[in-house]
Amino acid sequence: xxxxxxxxxxxIKTRGQQVTLRCSSQSGHNTVSWYQQALGQGPQFIFQYxxxxxxxxxxxxxxxxxxxxxxxxxxxxxxxxxxxxSALYLCASSLGQGxxxxxxxxxxxxxxxx
Amino acid sequence: LAKTTQPISMDxxxxxxxxxxxxxxxxxxxDYITWYQQFPSQGPRFIIQGYKTKVTNEVASLFIPADRKSxxxxxxxxxxxxxxxxxxxxxxxxxxxxxxxxxxxGTRLQVTL
Numbered sequence: 001x002x003x004x005x006x007x008x009x010x011x012i013k014t015r016g017q018q019v020t021l022r023c024s025s026q027s028g029h030n031t032v033s034w035y036q037q038a039l040g041q042g043p044q045f046i047f048q049y050x051x052x053x054x055x056x057x058x059x060x061x062x063x064x065x066x067x068x069x070x071x072x073x074x075x076x077x078x079x080x081x082x083x084x085x086s087a088l089y090l091c092a093s094s095l096g097q098g099x100x101x102x103x104x105x106x107x108x109x110x111x112x113x114x
Numbered sequence: 115l116a117k118t119t120q121p122i123s124m125d126x127x128x129x130x131x132x133x134x135x136x137x138x139x140x141x142x143x144x145d146y147i148t149w150y151q152q153f154p155s156q157g158p159r160f161i162i163q164g165y166k167t168k169v170t171n172e173v174a175s176l177f178i179p180a181d182r183k184s185x186x187x188x189x190x191x192x193x194x195x196x197x198x199x200x201x202x203x204x205x206x207x208x209x210x211x212x213x214x215x216x217x218x219x220g221t222r223l224q225v226t227l
Contacts, residue, residue, distance in 0.1 A: 004157070035217075042201055042217030043158065090157050103150075105157025
C-alpha cells in the first residue's frame, strides 16, 4: 500500500508566476484535500475534492484552484503568486467525503516566492 | 466550525505522562474530536478520534467529558520522539457534507531527558 506522495518537494518561484503542485493519494482513497501551512502556523484548509469535484473550500482566493483526476490524484494550481504564498503545501487523502476521520498527509511541497 | 483553544507549548521529561487539554466550547452535536501529531517538515499524522467518554488506542487516550466542551489527549510515558506539535480539531465526521477542517496553532510538546 503506497502512501500519499507529493511533488515537487521544494520549489522557488518569483512573484507573479504560476505554480502547479501534484499529489498522488493513498491507494483506495477517493478524496483529496489541500492545506497551506505557513511557518509556525497550523495547516489551513484550501479545498477538498471528492470524485473529481470540489466539495469544500476554505478562505482562499480564486487564484488557488485544483483538479482531481479519475485515478484520484490531484493538482493544486496557484496563479499570480504573492510573497505570502510562501508556505508548505500539504495534500491529504481519505476515504469518503467526511471532513474528519483519518486523513493521510503527504510530506508536503515547500514553496518559496521571491 | 467549532474553534479550539490549546496551550501553546508544554514541556515534559521522558517517561512521564503528558495530558494536553483542548477547549471547544462551541462544539456541535454532530462534531467529532480528532488529534493530529506533526513533526517538523512533515505532514500531520492522525493520532486518535472520539465523540464522547474515552477512547484508547495503542499510542494515546482521549478523554471527553459529558458536556464535550473540552477534551484531553493523554500520552503515556512519553519519549524524546514524542517531541512534536499536537493539534486538536473539531468537525463533522462522515456526514457527506464538506466542512472546513481547521487546524489551530497546536501545542508544541518538548520532551527532554
